[in-house]
Amino acid sequence: MPKKSKSYKTTEKWWLGLTIVFYLLYNLPGIPEYGDAPSALIHGVLTILPLWVISYAGLIILNRQRSLRTKCDSNKTLNYSDKEDTQC
Amino acid sequence: MLSVTTTWSLYIIYMAALIAFGVYTWQRERNNSARHFFTAGNTINWFVLCMTYIAALMSTWVFFSGPGGYYRGGFGYYMSELSYMPLFPILTYFVMNKVWLLNTQRNYTTPADLYDDRFRSPVLRLILALVFFSVSLPYAAAIYNACGKAAEIASGGQINHTSAVIFVGLGALLFIPFGGVKSVAWAATVQGWIFMVALWVIGLSALNYGFAGSLSSAVLSVWDHSNSWFSYPGPEKWVPYSARLGYPLACAIGWTIMLPDVFIRAGYFGKDLGAQRKLMLFQPILQFVVWTGTMVIGFVAIALIPGLKGGDTELVIPMLIEKIISPNNVSFAAILMGLFVWGALAKGLSAATSHLLVAGSIISEDVLTKLLKLHVSPKVHIFIARMAVVALGLASLVLALNPPELIWTLIMFAIALVMPIFPVLVAALYWKRATAPAAIVASLAGVVAVILTYQYGYGDSWYGLFGMLLSTALLTIISYVTKPTDQQILDEFYGALDKAESEYYTN
Numbered sequence: 309m310p311k312k313s314k315s316y317k318t319t320e321k322w323w324l325g326l327t328i329v330f331y332l333l334y335n336l337p338g339i340p341e342y343g344d345a346p347s348a349l350i351h352g353v354l355t356i357l358p359l360w361v362i363s364y365a366g367l368i369i370l371n372r373q374r375s376l377r378t379k380c381d382s383n384k385t386l387n388y389s390d391k392e393d394t395q396c
Numbered sequence: 397m398l399s400v401t402t403t404w405s406l407y408i409i410y411m412a413a414l415i416a417f418g419v420y421t422w423q424r425e426r427n428n429s430a431r432h433f434f435t436a437g438n439t440i441n442w443f444v445l446c447m448t449y450i451a452a453l454m455s456t457w458v459f460f461s462g463p464g465g466y467y468r469g470g471f472g473y474y475m476s477e478l479s480y481m482p483l484f485p486i487l488t489y490f491v492m493n494k495v496w497l498l499n500t501q502r503n504y505t506t507p508a509d510l511y512d513d514r515f516r517s518p519v520l521r522l523i524l525a526l527v528f529f530s531v532s533l534p535y536a537a538a539i540y541n542a543c544g545k546a547a548e549i550a551s552g553g554q555i556n557h558t559s560a561v562i563f564v565g566l567g568a569l570l571f572i573p574f575g576g577v578k579s580v581a582w583a584a585t586v587q588g589w590i591f592m593v594a595l596w597v598i599g600l601s602a603l604n605y606g607f608a609g610s611l612s613s614a615v616l617s618v619w620d621h622s623n624s625w626f627s628y629p630g631p632e633k634w635v636p637y638s639a640r641l642g643y644p645l646a647c648a649i650g651w652t653i654m655l656p657d658v659f660i661r662a663g664y665f666g667k668d669l670g671a672q673r674k675l676m677l678f679q680p681i682l683q684f685v686v687w688t689g690t691m692v693i694g695f696v697a698i699a700l701i702p703g704l705k706g707g708d709t710e711l712v713i714p715m716l717i718e719k720i721i722s723p724n725n726v727s728f729a730a731i732l733m734g735l736f737v738w739g740a741l742a743k744g745l746s747a748a749t750s751h752l753l754v755a756g757s758i759i760s761e762d763v764l765t766k767l768l769k770l771h772v773s774p775k776v777h778i779f780i781a782r783m784a785v786v787a788l789g790l791a792s793l794v795l796a797l798n799p800p801e802l803i804w805t806l807i808m809f810a811i812a813l814v815m816p817i818f819p820v821l822v823a824a825l826y827w828k829r830a831t832a833p834a835a836i837v838a839s840l841a842g843v844v845a846v847i848l849t850y851q852y853g854y855g856d857s858w859y860g861l862f863g864m865l866l867s868t869a870l871l872t873i874i875s876y877v878t879k880p881t882d883q884q885i886l887d888e889f890y891g892a893l894d895k896a897e898s899e900y901y902t903n
Contacts, residue, residue: 316903320490324486324490331479335641337637338637342627342628343627343628345623345624345627348471348475348627349471349626352475355479356475356479359479360478360481360482362482363482363483363484363486363680364482366486367489371673374901375901375902375903376670376900376902377900377901
């Protein structure tokens with residue numbers, strides 16, 4: 309259990325860190341130059357596309373590393389008013 | 397384009413269906429509490445959660461200012477929006493999922509409830525209630541106004557703007573107080589599909605009739621004739637460096653997380669953590685679908701009807717239908733205009749009802765119950781909650797009929813105004829050393845800084861960035877020089893968070 313817990317914490321740090329890095333790269337001042345259409349498109353591909361990839365890759369990895377308790381397990385301790393939530 | 401009878405029929409059928417649905421939900425949910433009325437108390441399934449979220453985000457902006465924005469801002473404007481969408485899963489994972497977990501233990505109703513739970517400060521609750529309220533009410537009023545505009549445009553000016561606004565405003569009033577947030581969420585699910593279909597059908601039809609369906613021909617035409625559309629800062633210099641940084645941040649933090657109607661969706665609605673995960677997974681994709689559809693319309697418009705300026709660019713959808721599609725196929729153009737009306741109504745009402753409900757919850761829960769300590773029976777409480785929504789619905793209707801100049805300003809910086817409250821939320825969730833005085837000063841000074849940013853002409857491009865930075869700095873400094881929060885309060889708050897984490901996660 310402790311090993312599992314550590315692996316998702318590491319993923320969280322990489323996820324957040326890489327997102328910040330690529331967000332900063334997208335926002336580098338002066339790049340691309342104003343009025344330069346090809347550069348603007350290349351800049352978008354090199355920074356925005358990785359942002360999407362990192363966002364989804366991190367999410368999928370974290371979801372695998374951090375599994376959820378089953379509905380029946382968690383409902384034992386909740387106070388939902390909906391009937392369907394209390395079937396377990 | 398559409399006859400008066402057709403336009404009114406579209407409005408009446410749509411509003412009648414909404415009201416019938418509201419009454420149906422009321423019959424099913426009539427015995428629930430005020431908390432359930434305003435937040436559905438963690439019972440919304442993932443599909444409805446995703447759809448009500450996207451519907452709450454996309455106001456009538458999508459049908460008016462949106463295509464005009466891309467027309468004027470160009471592809472750089474679109475890229476700046478593509479840069480904030482992937483931030484949603486990260487922000488939700490680290491912030492809003494924790495809010496959701498806390499809510500399962502602490503039963504919050506309004507956004508300010510969480511802050512008050514952590515900082516135990518009525519002053520902070522009052523400040524937050526004022527901020528959240530002041531961004532919600534004008535939003536609803538502006539949307540009513542846009543619905544009136546849609547009817548006026550679709551009927552070629554034959555329908556009076558005022559009568560359409562009154563009809564929509566009163567219709568919404570009959571709808572919201574009955575079913576509460578659950579009926580709004582379910583209706584938004586249906587409405588969301590209507591507006592997404594409408595958006596793409598209009599854009600692709602204009603491309604089909606204008607360029608025989610050839611996207612490459614359209615791209616080459618814009619590349620040759622309006623090349624600045626593809627570069628920063630865009631044809632009308634909408635996206636200088638400041639806006640490329642400030643606007644997406646305002647969208648990521650203010651618009652998709654901190655505006656009160658989306659805050660309660662991401663934090664209080666979801667049925668379980670599985671629903672939260674689906675929200676993180678699908679929300680950027682849904683936003684991509686909607687924004688790309690809107691961008692396609694703006695792009696086709698600059699390719700086919702270049703040279704528009706200012707407010708005219710906001711009417712590119714009806715212009716494309718009338719000038720490009722109608723000469724080729726009148727009947728199809730009429731159907732598209734009907735879709736435009738329904739789409740604008742669907743979108744407008746989703747966002748307006750969401751804002752009215754959250755504004756009602758602020759009056760009913762934050763002000764009357766928590767600040768003025770009103771003690772009444774649950775039945776009277778829910779009655780007050782419904783009446784608060786009715787009163788605010790009427791107030792927005794009056795505001796929509798006589799919009800003061802301030803209303804547009806408020807809407808423009810609504811997403812910026814809530815940004816300084818984000819660092820306070822992060823500190824509440826992660827930093828035990830954060831104190832109530834620091835949270836109060838940071839929220840207040842941050843909001844004032846945003847107002848001053850606009851006052852001195854920096855707001856349109858930097859949005860709430862300076863206010864948020866100031867708020868972060870003040871929160872940190874003042875927390876260190878003020879007395880730490882009582883350990884018992886911290887144990888209670890963070891203990892609830894730990895308990896929820898262990899209940900919902902296996903590790």
